[in-house]
Amino acid sequence: MAHTVWVADMETNDPGHRIYRHGVRMDAQDLTDELIAHRALLDKEQFAVLIDRYAEKLTRYLWRLGVSVREDREDLLQNAFLNAYRNLNSFDSTLSFSSWIYRVVHNEAMSFFRRKKSRPEVKLDAEGESLFFAIEDEQADASASTELRLSSEELSRALDVLSEKYREILALRFFEERSYAEISDILQMPIGTVSTMIHRAKRALRKQLGNRLP
Structure with missing residues (x-):
């Protein structure tokens, strides 16, 4: 199946120029990110x-990190893709492109x-719905967990x-489902x-949710 993609204007130096323009069709379903x-x-x-x-995916990740204004997310994503493209020669194709672009x-x-000198607030894009979140049970063995049903606002x-640092690592582990x-x-x-850090972050979150735990 061919994919309709938005081709980046990689040559632009105009910060006001959007990175996306309607592009070509490519059949890329069988190619790995690294090969591409x-x-x-x-x-x-x-x-x-x-x-x-x-x-x-990356727009959602920026939202979860706390970039709440749509125009800011668009600008950051544009800059990230431009920087990634310009530094492709430093990417080791034997490694994961996904991790690399998330890092960028x-x-x-x-x-x-x-730059904003602000503390980002966690954003969850399932507002109004219940979320499941696994919290390590500190009273049991290390493999035990408690599954909580929480509203997005509560979490x-x-x-x-x-x-x-704890919010970032929990977002990557549980919302972006990164290894x-x-x-x-x-x-x-x-x-x-x-x-x-994940262990400590879960323990800290468990403490905040103490009244919800069995």
Whole structure:
């Protein structure tokens, strides 16, 4: 099946120019992200396939990180894709493109918050619906968990109390469903540190949700 993709104007230096314009059709369903990234070094239109695959996911990720204004998300995503394309030659195609592009977007978001001198608030895109969230049971063995049914508003309030580093890592692990190895690549930290931080973040969240636990 062919995909309709939005081809990036990779040559523009105009910060007001949108990264997307209606593009060509490509049959890319059988190609890996890594292979497409390699091909994009020679043919910039190949990068449009990656934009098509990741634009929606990364827009949602920016929302979850706390970029609440749509225009800001669009600008950050545009900058992230442009930076990713311009630095494709530094991407190791034996590694995960997904983790790499998430890292680029994450760094864009953190720079944005530093410029704004603001503390991002967690956003969940299932407002009004119930969410399931697995919280490690500190009273039992390490593999035990408690599954809670929470409203998005309730979970957002609890997450907002946590430190930024805990909120980021929980968002990647539970909402973006990233593996420990992927989180390690995205946040540029050892897997052991990722494991420790997730454990501590879940414990901190569990404390905030104490009145909801059995």
